[in-house]
Amino acid sequence: MRFPMIKRILAIEVKEYIGKEVLLQGWVHRIRQLGQVSFIILRDRSGIVQTVAEEGVVAFPGLSNESIVIIRGKVSADARAPGGVEVRVRDIDILSQALDTPPIEINKKIDLLKTNLDTLLTFRAVCLRNPDILSIFKVQAELIRAFRQFLIQENFTEIHTPKIVATGTEGGAELFSVRYFEQNVYLAQSPQFYKQIMVGSGLERVFEVGHAYRAEDHNTTRHLNEYVSLDLEMGFIENEQDVIELQKKLIQFMFTEVSSNCAAELKLYKVKTPQFKDIPQLTLIEAKEILRSKCNKDLKEAPDLDPEGERLLCQYIKKNTGEGLVYITSYPISKRPFYTMPREDNPEVSRSFDLLYDGEEITTGGQRIHNYGQLIKKMKEAGLNEKDFDFYLQAFKYGMPPHGGLAIGTERITKQLLGLGNIREASLFPRDRTRVAP
RNA sequence: GGGGCUGUGGUCGAGCGGUUUAAGAUUCCUGACUGUCGAUCAGGAGGUCGCGGGUUCAAAUCCCGUCAGCCCCGCCA
Numbered sequence: 001m002r003f004p005m006i007k008r009i010l011a012i013e014v015k016e017y018i019g020k021e022v023l024l025q026g027w028v029h030r031i032r033q034l035g036q037v038s039f040i041i042l043r044d045r046s047g048i049v050q051t052v053a054e055e056g057v058v059a060f061p062g063l064s065n066e067s068i069v070i071i072r073g074k075v076s077a078d079a080r081a082p083g084g085v086e087v088r089v090r091d092i093d094i095l096s097q098a099l100d101t102p103p104i105e106i107n108k109k110i111d112l113l114k115t116n117l118d119t120l121l122t123f124r125a126v127c128l129r130n131p132d133i134l135s136i137f138k139v140q141a142e143l144i145r146a147f148r149q150f151l152i153q154e155n156f157t158e159i160h161t162p163k164i165v166a167t168g169t170e171g172g173a174e175l176f177s178v179r180y181f182e183q184n185v186y187l188a189q190s191p192q193f194y195k196q197i198m199v200g201s202g203l204e205r206v207f208e209v210g211h212a213y214r215a216e217d218h219n220t221t222r223h224l225n226e227y228v229s230l231d232l233e234m235g236f237i238e239n240e241q242d243v244i245e246l247q248k249k250l251i252q253f254m255f256t257e258v259s260s261n262c263a264a265e266l267k268l269y270k271v272k273t274p275q276f277k278d279i280p281q282l283t284l285i286e287a288k289e290i291l292r293s294k295c296n297k298d299l300k301e302a303p304d305l306d307p308e309g310e311r312l313l314c315q316y317i318k319k320n321t322g323e324g325l326v327y328i329t330s331y332p333i334s335k336r337p338f339y340t341m342p343r344e345d346n347p348e349v350s351r352s353f354d355l356l357y358d359g360e361e362i363t364t365g366g367q368r369i370h371n372y373g374q375l376i377k378k379m380k381e382a383g384l385n386e387k388d389f390d391f392y393l394q395a396f397k398y399g400m401p402p403h404g405g406l407a408i409g410t411e412r413i414t415k416q417l418l419g420l421g422n423i424r425e426a427s428l429f430p431r432d433r434t435r436v437a438p
Numbered sequence: 439g440g441g442g443c444u445g446u447g448g449u450c451g452a453g454c455g456g457u458u459u460a461a462g463a464u465u466c467c468u469g470a471c472u473g474u475c476g477a478u479c480a481g482g483a484g485g486u487c488g489c490g491g492g493u494u495c496a497a498a499u500c501c502c503g504u505c506a507g508c509c510c511c512g513c514c515a
Binding site for chain 2: 030032033034035036037038039041050052054078080081082100101102103104105107108109112113114115116117118119174190212214216217218219220221222223224227228229230304306307308360361362363364407408409410411412413422423434
């Protein structure tokens with residue numbers, strides 16, 4: 001170590017050290033060489049800062065983009081520098097040299113970077129260095145952090161439930177099968193049963209940030225076979241409206257936090273968080289009627305909206321109310337899992353809901369059945385064997401409060417917020433129909 | 439699972455039977471420039487046009503197969 005006396009500072013802190021000697025460590029983001037003066041742009045976790053080498057870069061053989069360096073120099077205020085401050089290079093040490101030119105352009109702005117998604121994913125480790133691409137995951141981390149903070153404030157307890165399970169939530173068709181010593185097990189498609197059990201355990205209010213696995217043969221811009229689910233479940237509710245009310249506050253909090261803590265990242269993607277007053281609610285029947293009468297789309301007897309219907313409906317709602325989100329409620333019970341609570345006044349209609357955000361579903365939730373006998377009956381009707389679900393049914397047999405919950409798709413809300421074209425962009429290392437590496 | 443489409447230097451792409459020695463942009467290398475900030479200017483490097491077969495006097499271009507990828511639908515977070 002050549003400069004043991006000086007502590008490292010970050011790029012963002014340079015402006016606080018005008019006139020002082022500093023030590024920076026980071027990546028060579030870009031070199032601009034002009035005759036006898038060279039600009040070396042340094043990148044670290046806090047951002048980028050300009051350094052100036054008066055004698056040119058020839059004094060530092062081996063210096064190239066992406067090499068890891070230690071730069072020592074004096075901070076000077078200069079109106080010509082970006083941000084009005086720069087570091088006058090005294091010395092550079094190369095900690096780790098980049099041996100080759102990166103396959104994609106790391107220092108390019110996102111709107112100038114024309115690289116295809118497939119290439120970006122193939123060179124994922126390299127392309128994540130691009131600050132604009134990396135900022136997607138700063139926003140995502142903030143969404144998750146805010147989700148966690150809000151729920152903790154609301155007295156929820158964070159739980160971690162198994163992803164290796166013996167049975168699925170709905171039966172087994174969309175589950176990945178895994179060899180587990182001498183038996184066959186599955187990857188959990190949802191923490192549904194476990195979070196309900198934990199409501200019954202006495203925690204009342206629980207949440208989980210965890211992976212969910214879907215062995216569905218889909219290949220679209222909004223599906224992953226492994227995704228991060230933001231789940232919550234709460235006891236002692238009146239009905240699904242209590243869950244919706246909580247989620248409205250939750251979503252508002254998440255967006256407010258991202259808006260203030262990720263302002264630069266949102267600006268980069270030219271987006272703003274939705275500034276909703278109140279998220280409107282439509283029953284499925286009302287939604288279909290709007291589509292039929294206002295959007296010239298007749299879904300007839302369809303038990304759900306199709307993707308085009310979701311897009312058109314959101315456009316209509318935005319035009320007429322300014323809201324970017326909309327709840328769809330009262331789905332037919334036949335379209336929902338067996339544990340979904342039916343309405344007392346109409347057992348064909350469920351107390352479940354979806355939340356659409358700019359034309360795409362980001363949440364499904366609802367009230368669940370808490371009556372043991374009713375649950376068994378529904379389970380049998382769904383063709384499931386109650387013996388396989390004894391671990392789950394125990395929670396109900398000995399008394400279960402009325403409860404409900406929901407799940408938010410992390411990659412989906414990230415994609416919708418940033419206006420990304422493909423959900424794979426919102427996953428660090430996406431798992432889709434064919435991609436299992438990197 | 440069904441349907442549509444695309445594979446051309448590191449990256450992005452034009453060309454879609456014959457003056458094509460495969461355009462252009464960007465990256466990279468060399469040179470010029472003491473204030474760049476998508477630097478600029480000059481020069482240079484980099485491609486058996488995904489792979490295999492076929493049609494033709496002639497194939498990046500047409501046909502078949504194959505592999506890879508993208509998009510839409512069903513389903514869902």
